[in-house]
Structure formats: C-alpha cells, structure tokens
Amino acid sequence: MPITVNGSPVPLPSDPRVSLLDLLREELHLTGTKKGCNQGACGACTVLVDGERIISCLALAVQYDGRAITTIEGLADADALHPLQAAFIEHDGFQCGYCTPGQICSAVAMADEIARGLPSHVTGALDAGTIALTRDEVRERMSGNLCRCGAHNGIVDAILEVYGTSEAKVLEAAE
Amino acid sequence: MTPFSFNRATDQSEALQLAERGGRYLGGGTNLVDLMRETVEHPAALVDVTGLSRDIAETPDGGVMIGAGVTNSALAAHPTIRARYPVLARAILAGASAQIRNMATVGGNLLQRTRCTYFYDVEGSRCNKRRPGEGCDARGGFNRIHAILGASDACVATHPSDMCVALAALDAVVHLSSASGTRTLPLTELHRLPGDQPQIDTVLHPGELITAVELPAASIAAHSTYRKVRDRASYAFALVSVAAAIAVEDGRVSDVRLALGGVAHKPWRASRAEEMLRGKAASLDAFRAAAEAELADAVPLNDNGFKIELAKRTMTAVLAELAGVDA
Structure with a gap:
C-alpha cells in the first residue's frame, strides 16, 4: 500500500533506511518539514499521521504504508493561510522560522488532543471531561517543539488565540 | 545507517519466525532507529511488530491486559488506566514528548536500551555497554544523571523509562512468547x-517477544501518583522519580507500593522501604525513615551525590501527599 501525503498517494521507498522526513524532503521535495536534530529531540520534523503528531525523523517510511500524512504544505487551503499560520504572523510566533512548520503541525494535533479531553502532565484531574487550554497546558503540551530563537511567548499567544476556549481565556485573565 | 532488511509481521507466529532467522523487533522506533542512525546498533533485519496486539482489555479477575503494540499515548488516555491506575497514566505523561508518545509502544518502552x-x-x-571490556568513561566523566543504586564498575547508566517505574510499583506482569512456548x-x-x-539489559531469551503487560487488580492503585524531578520542566529524563501508592487505615499504613526511576540500571522497586512502612503509623518521620533505609546502600559518583538526598525527599514528599500528612 502507498503512503498518502497531503491527499496524494506516494510509493514506499525501496530502501527501508529512508526516514519519513527524508522521503518528504528529498524525494517529494516537500521542504516545509524541517530537519533539525534528526534524533528526536527538537520537533522541527513534526508531521501528522492520521491526524496525530509524530516526529518524522525517527519514523522509517516503510512503517507508514497505508497511513495518511499531513505536512505543513497540506494545512493551508491553497493561498489562504491556516488560521494558526495567520496567528503566528500576528503574534510574532517565530524569528528565523525554522521550527515553525513543526510548531504549527504540532499545535494542530494538540488542539485535537484537547478536544478529545486527553490529559497532560500538568492537568489536575485525569478524569476531567473538558480541559481548559491554559498557558501552562500549552507550554507542557508543546514541549516537544524547541525554538532556539526563544519565540515561545509569541507561539503560545498564537495558539491560545486560535484554540483557547473562553473558559481558558477567563483563567488567563485571572492569572 | 547500516543496511538492513525490513519485514512487517502480520501475526505473532510470523514475528517469531522472522526473529528466529535473526530479526530484531521494532516498535515505534523512537529508541532503536535513533541508535541505528548513531551507529550504536546495527541490526541486519528488522521485524515491525507494531501491528500485533494493540488491545487494552479488562481481565476476568479485575486487572487489565495491555497489548505490547499499544502506544504510550493510547495507554495514558485509556479511561480505565486514568481512573484505576493513575500512577501509570501520570508516569507516561511525564515521559518524552507528545509526538514520541504517539509513536512509542509499550513493548518498545520496556525494551529501550x-x-x-x-x-x-x-x-x-x-x-x-557498547563494547564490552573497553572501559567506562562515564564513571570518571560527567555523571550527573547516572546511577546511585545497583551500579557496577562496568556501568553506571540508568533505565530512562517513566512507564516502567509505575509498572514496577504496580506488580505488572510481562507476557512473553517464543518458539519454545510462553512464559x-x-x-x-x-x-x-x-x-x-552491562551489554545485556534484560533476561529475555534471543527471539523472545513481549506480547502483553498485565496489571493485576489492585484497589490501592487507584490512590497513586508519580512525581518526576528533572533539570527542566518538561521533556527531560528524570534525575529522580517516584511512583507510589498507599493505603492508610486508622492512621496506619495498611499497604504501600513504591518504585524509583533515574537511580539505577533498572526500574527500582523500593521493597525495603515498603517493608518498613507496612503497619506503621503514617507519619512524616516514618516516611523519611523508610526513604533513608531504601537509600542506605546508595553510592554517589562525582556529580550525582545530590540524587541521594533528592530521592529521600521526593519519596517522603510523595508519600506525605498521598497519605494526607502535612509535610
């Protein structure tokens, strides 16, 4: 079975050493996804697999046959930016921009995890039905994406603008 | 990366056959693929076992059977785990990053190096560990994160899993399968x-496959937690971690489970501390005494002496929190 990348089927590489990241960048020329550390420490290579975020550098492409991959190139609707892309621009959520595609893919999946009520390390009650997306929650949930420029405050602001619930915004204001 | 062949096992017997021919099992790849790229590991053949046993099911005697292919994320998210084994959900959520937890499997977590x-x-x-007999540069090197318990002249590395510390505290049972049967x-x-x-991390036989991890029924587990102390607030290995569960009746410890992470070559069940605490009054003094006893044999290296006191304080604080004793 082929891999599907941003809706298009792509044949599996013949060499099993090819990472999903190298398949995207070197063979498909989808260079939005970035190679940072190439050892699972920085999150620059984050993509979505069936809607869930993974790091593509430690993923062997052959392990993902039949799965649907979404990269940063697949998030925008033609020339219309994804709302989170627009918010990153609005809030200065980057400086050099190298970590940005990974940050944005990661945050899109994170919002889905919040919507499913999945707790994080900093969530108080494990069985709470709904989770308020506070600043602390965003920082913990996004800890797998490093930004060497230190644009984290803008990144968190951008994420909260797009995904923050009104309840979370009230909590923010009270902090 | 050294060239290798790749096969995806469609069922358990196929996996075992491929392993018998020299294949190495591959889970999410977050540790093994990394070590292969760094040329620490060079398997000639990989057997992808992520498609096997991805179920989480309650057992007839009230426990839970977790398939080895279940991802860390799926396990931490499971309602039964969150409600009845919070220490396990907390430990998993304290480990790695969300991206890595989505990839990593239970079997792979146990078998990370x-x-x-x-x-x-x-x-x-x-x-x-890499080249047996050549010596250990960690012992005289920068060894802040290294072991304080159970280490040897040959190796002072620690087992980095958080999940395993919780599993050790919960009396989890590992189900294994090989060509010669199950155990x-x-x-x-x-x-x-x-x-x-030190080059051998586990007691598994060559080709043996972890098929599941079983949590026994344990009412004590519902009152449990995990605390991880690390150099940054998230996405870092433990300096020290504590998995704990405690039951207090009439002011006395009727039952307790304790395990430590970040301190040894394996998840460290604190049996000595548990023994000291059973039947004792639940007090700060008793918790501290038990922690002292557990760390009595701890040996510091150049940079990690602080871990001994840190482990004692963390154990004491976690027990106090769970027992509702003022720290």
Missing part, C-alpha cells in the same frame, strides 16, 4: 543490574 550519553558517543568515548515474568525481574555484563 538502558543508556547514557557515553553510550551514544561512538567516536569519542569508551563504553562497556510470564514480573516486570521487576525483566531488567538486569549491569554487573560485569
């Missing part, structure tokens, strides 16, 4: 202390 930075440094450092092992007996063979 016990390791340190010198193990990775192929070009620059000696490591008995079970307590999780606390799966991993080895380094001794003079």
Whole structure:
C-alpha cells in the first residue's frame, strides 16, 4: 500500500533506511518539514499521521504504508493561510522560522488532543471531561517543539488565540 | 545507517519466525532507529511488530491486559488506566514528548536500551555497554544523571523509562512468547543490574517477544501518583522519580507500593522501604525513615551525590501527599 501525503498517494521507498522526513524532503521535495536534530529531540520534523503528531525523523517510511500524512504544505487551503499560520504572523510566533512548520503541525494535533479531553502532565484531574487550554497546558503540551530563537511567548499567544476556549481565556485573565 | 532488511509481521507466529532467522523487533522506533542512525546498533533485519496486539482489555479477575503494540499515548488516555491506575497514566505523561508518545509502544518502552550519553558517543568515548571490556568513561566523566543504586564498575547508566517505574510499583506482569512456548515474568525481574555484563539489559531469551503487560487488580492503585524531578520542566529524563501508592487505615499504613526511576540500571522497586512502612503509623518521620533505609546502600559518583538526598525527599514528599500528612 502507498503512503498518502497531503491527499496524494506516494510509493514506499525501496530502501527501508529512508526516514519519513527524508522521503518528504528529498524525494517529494516537500521542504516545509524541517530537519533539525534528526534524533528526536527538537520537533522541527513534526508531521501528522492520521491526524496525530509524530516526529518524522525517527519514523522509517516503510512503517507508514497505508497511513495518511499531513505536512505543513497540506494545512493551508491553497493561498489562504491556516488560521494558526495567520496567528503566528500576528503574534510574532517565530524569528528565523525554522521550527515553525513543526510548531504549527504540532499545535494542530494538540488542539485535537484537547478536544478529545486527553490529559497532560500538568492537568489536575485525569478524569476531567473538558480541559481548559491554559498557558501552562500549552507550554507542557508543546514541549516537544524547541525554538532556539526563544519565540515561545509569541507561539503560545498564537495558539491560545486560535484554540483557547473562553473558559481558558477567563483563567488567563485571572492569572 | 547500516543496511538492513525490513519485514512487517502480520501475526505473532510470523514475528517469531522472522526473529528466529535473526530479526530484531521494532516498535515505534523512537529508541532503536535513533541508535541505528548513531551507529550504536546495527541490526541486519528488522521485524515491525507494531501491528500485533494493540488491545487494552479488562481481565476476568479485575486487572487489565495491555497489548505490547499499544502506544504510550493510547495507554495514558485509556479511561480505565486514568481512573484505576493513575500512577501509570501520570508516569507516561511525564515521559518524552507528545509526538514520541504517539509513536512509542509499550513493548518498545520496556525494551529501550538502558543508556547514557557515553553510550551514544561512538567516536569519542569508551563504553562497556557498547563494547564490552573497553572501559567506562562515564564513571570518571560527567555523571550527573547516572546511577546511585545497583551500579557496577562496568556501568553506571540508568533505565530512562517513566512507564516502567509505575509498572514496577504496580506488580505488572510481562507476557512473553517464543518458539519454545510462553512464559510470564514480573516486570521487576525483566531488567538486569549491569554487573560485569552491562551489554545485556534484560533476561529475555534471543527471539523472545513481549506480547502483553498485565496489571493485576489492585484497589490501592487507584490512590497513586508519580512525581518526576528533572533539570527542566518538561521533556527531560528524570534525575529522580517516584511512583507510589498507599493505603492508610486508622492512621496506619495498611499497604504501600513504591518504585524509583533515574537511580539505577533498572526500574527500582523500593521493597525495603515498603517493608518498613507496612503497619506503621503514617507519619512524616516514618516516611523519611523508610526513604533513608531504601537509600542506605546508595553510592554517589562525582556529580550525582545530590540524587541521594533528592530521592529521600521526593519519596517522603510523595508519600506525605498521598497519605494526607502535612509535610
């Protein structure tokens, strides 16, 4: 079975050493996804697999046959930016921009995890039905994406603008 | 990366056959693929077992059977785990990043290498785990994160899993399968202390496959937690971690489960502390005394002496929190 990348089927590489990241960048020329550390420490290579975020550098492409991959190139609707892309621009959520595609893919999946009520390390009650997306929650949930420029405050602001619930915004204001 | 062949096992018997022919099992790849790229590991053949046993099911006697292919994320998200084994959900959520937890499997988490930075440094450092007998540069090197319990002259690395610390506290049982049949092992007996063979992390036989991890029914587990102390607030290995569950009746400890992470070559079940606490008054003094006893044999290296006091304080604080005793 082929891999599907941003809706298009792509044949599996013949060499099993090819990472999903190298398949995207070197063979498909989808260079939005970035190679940072190439050892699972920085999150620059984050993509979505069936809607869930993974790091593509430690993923062997052959392990993902039949799965649907979404990269940063697949998030925008033609020339219309994804709302989170627009918010990153609005809030200065980057400086050099190298970590940005990974940050944005990661945050899109994170919002889905919040919507499913999945707790994080900093969530108080494990069985709470709904989770308020506070600043602390965003920082913990996004800890797998490093930004060497230190644009984290803008990144968190951008994420909260797009995904923050009104309840979370009230909590923010009270902090 | 050294060339290798790749096969995806469609069922357990196929996996075992491929392993018998020399294949190495592959889960999410977050540890093994990394070590292959760093040329620490060079398997000639990989057997992808992520498609096998991805179920989480309640057992007839009230426990839970977790398939080895279940991802860390799926396990931490499961309502039964969150409600009845919070220490396990908390431990998983304290580990790695969300991206890595989505990839990593339960079986792979158990079998990630016990390791340190010198193990990775192929070009620059000696490591008995990488090349048995050549020496250990961690012992006289930068060893802030290294072991204080159960280490040997040959190796002072720690097992980095958070999940396994919780599983050790919960009396989890590992289900194994091989060409010669099936067997079970307590999780606390799966991993080895380094001794003079630090290159061997577990007691598994060649080709043996972890098929599931079983949590026994335990009412005490519902009142449990995990605390991880690390150099940054998230996405870092533990300096020290504590998995704990406690039951207090009429002011006395009727039952307790304790395990430590970040301190040894394997998840460290604190049996000595548990024994001291059973039947004792639940007090700060008793918790501290038990922690002192557990760490009595701890041996510091140049940079990690602080871990001994840190482990004692963390154990005491976690027990106090769970027991509702003012710290």
